[in-house]
Amino acid sequence: METPRILIADDDKKTRDFVAAFLSYKGYLVFQAFDGQDALQKIELHDVQMVVTDIMMPRVNGLEFIRQLKSVRPEIVTIAYSAFANFEMTANLLKAGAFFYMEKPFNLEELQIVVQRGLEHQALQRKSFRSRPCIKNRALLENIIGEHEKMLSLFEMVEKVASSDSTVLIQGESGTGKELVAHAIHDLSNRATGNFVALNCAAIPDELLESELFGHVKGAFTGAVATRIGRFEMADKGTLFLDEIGDMKANLQVKLLRVLQNGELEPVGAAKSKKVDVRTIAATNQNLDQMVVSKAFREDLYYRLSVIPIMLPPLRERSSDIALLLNSFLAKFNKSKQRQVQGFDKQVLEILSNYEWPGNVRELENLVECLVILKGSGLLTIQDLPDKYRGGRPAAPRSEQIVLPDSGFCLNSAVEEFENRLILQALQKSGGNKKEAAELLNLKRTTLIEKLKKKRLVPGSTPV
Ligand SMILES: Nc1ncnc2c1ncn2[C@@H]1O[C@H](COP(=O)(O)OP(=O)(O)OP(=O)(O)O)[C@@H](O)[C@H]1O
Numbered sequence: 001m002e003t004p005r006i007l008i009a010d011d012d013k014k015t016r017d018f019v020a021a022f023l024s025y026k027g028y029l030v031f032q033a034f035d036g037q038d039a040l041q042k043i044e045l046h047d048v049q050m051v052v053t054d055i056m057m058p059r060v061n062g063l064e065f066i067r068q069l070k071s072v073r074p075e076i077v078t079i080a081y082s083a084f085a086n087f088e089m090t091a092n093l094l095k096a097g098a099f100f101y102m103e104k105p106f107n108l109e110e111l112q113i114v115v116q117r118g119l120e121h122q123a124l125q126r127k128s129f130r131s132r133p134c135i136k137n138r139a140l141l142e143n144i145i146g147e148h149e150k151m152l153s154l155f156e157m158v159e160k161v162a163s164s165d166s167t168v169l170i171q172g173e174s175g176t177g178k179e180l181v182a183h184a185i186h187d188l189s190n191r192a193t194g195n196f197v198a199l200n201c202a203a204i205p206d207e208l209l210e211s212e213l214f215g216h217v218k219g220a221f222t223g224a225v226a227t228r229i230g231r232f233e234m235a236d237k238g239t240l241f242l243d244e245i246g247d248m249k250a251n252l253q254v255k256l257l258r259v260l261q262n263g264e265l266e267p268v269g270a271a272k273s274k275k276v277d278v279r280t281i282a283a284t285n286q287n288l289d290q291m292v293v294s295k296a297f298r299e300d301l302y303y304r305l306s307v308i309p310i311m312l313p314p315l316r317e318r319s320s321d322i323a324l325l326l327n328s329f330l331a332k333f334n335k336s337k338q339r340q341v342q343g344f345d346k347q348v349l350e351i352l353s354n355y356e357w358p359g360n361v362r363e364l365e366n367l368v369e370c371l372v373i374l375k376g377s378g379l380l381t382i383q384d385l386p387d388k389y390r391g392g393r394p395a396a397p398r399s400e401q402i403v404l405p406d407s408g409f410c411l412n413s414a415v416e417e418f419e420n421r422l423i424l425q426a427l428q429k430s431g432g433n434k435k436e437a438a439e440l441l442n443l444k445r446t447t448l449i450e451k452l453k454k455k456r457l458v459p460g461s462t463p464v
């Protein structure tokens with residue numbers, strides 16, 4: 001879970017430091033403000049979810065601060081303390097929306113309990129807003145991070161299909177978590193005590209794939225010095241995960257179809273077939289639909305595999321999950337790499353939430369690992385991000401070189417020509433690959449394609 005962010009407001013530096021040090025030590029991300037006015041500014045800057053504030057402060061006092069804060073950000077939990085409070089003050093504080101009032105001097109352990117309760121209260125309120133569907137086996141799905149609608153439907157789907165023995169086809173871009181989902185389906189199924197066996201069809205040379213899948217008998221081919229069982233048999237009573245199924249060659253596709261249809265396989269070189277009890281999950285990041293149309297993938301096998309189709313959304317389609325993923329991976333790598341990076345500042349969160357993530361969750365996970373190792377401690381700021389994420393490309397041609405002629409000229413056609421030249425150059429650099437060209441121009445691929453259509457530009461024509 002994301003580390004809770006707490007702001008301490010107190011004009012007395014000693015108390016402030018003391019409380020801040022204690023809460024940091026307890027694992028919260030703590031920020032400080034020296035009075036109510038300063039606090040109101042820092043709330044937005046640090047995106048905090050809780051405030052612990054003194055009452056007696058110059059400029060804007062604690063009560064006024066809570067009133068103002070609640071009128072704009074009612075969901076922020078506020079805890080107030082003071083040495084001088086009376087009944088009237090306490091009543092006013094609670095009326096203004098304070099969650100709790102503590103009298104000074106207070107015990108720090110007591111403060112921590114109140115902070116904890118405040119955060120729980122906030123979480124409950126958030127939950128009732130969202131009305132999450134009931135996911136019974138959340139614990140088993142815990143390592144699949146996501147709260148976006150699309151992920152919640154995915155969790156429901158995974159739960160529903162796990163107990164059936166039907167074949168599942170998981171599709172999605174690279175790095176969206178296909179293998180993770182396949183694992184979860186196995187773990188939630190009645191086969192959980194059996195083996196989960198994975199085979200990446202693209203990683204094994206075509207001529208070896210058949211024996212890898214179905215096994216072989218001794219002497220079946222040169223090099224078959226002993227009889228060996230294949231992945232199907234290893235997965236007997238369990239689950240076989242066939243990754244990158246789109247890379248399987250046509251002759252094997254036929255053999256696979258036969259096994260899926262009648263549960264019997266023939267090891268290479270064997271005279272007899274064997275029965276196996278295997279649930280198959282296949283995955284691919286290719287468009288199998290299209291491959292069926294172009295006859296690169298057998299239609300009958302496609303239908304046999306996709307009895308239950310699951311589509312994983314690319315990360316850019318669930319960007320509200322980005323902050324959650326960033327913080328979860330931060331916690332994970334802080335622990336495994338023994339670092340103490342506190343978190344991402346607001347600007348970094350914003351930049352990364354708007355980034356396209358072509359490599360999806362894998363790319364995000366790798367970035368966080370790298371940032372945690374390089375930074376070691378403190379808060380991650382924009383300076384820590386690699387250029388690619390900062391959008392920090394040099395603004396292409398230098399505008400001061402362009403001079404308006406005395407006679408003037410047509411702005412629209414000049415801009416148009418400028419754009420055409422850059423697009424054609426990007427296409428030339430990428431060897432005609434539109435995805436890469438779009439990346440060079442910091443455009444979405446679909447935007448580039450639209451522009452090409454509209455402008456009737458032909459990739460390959462010379463940018464003049
Ligand atoms: N929702 C998620 N929550 C947490 N981690 C995730 C999530 N999705 C993916 N990951 C992590 O991202 C990495 C890539 O995931 P995975 O290998 O399952 O992707 P994939 O879709 O199979 O990719 P590819 O098509 O490239 O094989 C893994 O380290 C995985 O743990």
Ligand SMILES: [Mg+2]
Pocket residue numbers: 178179243
């Ligand atoms: Mg994979």
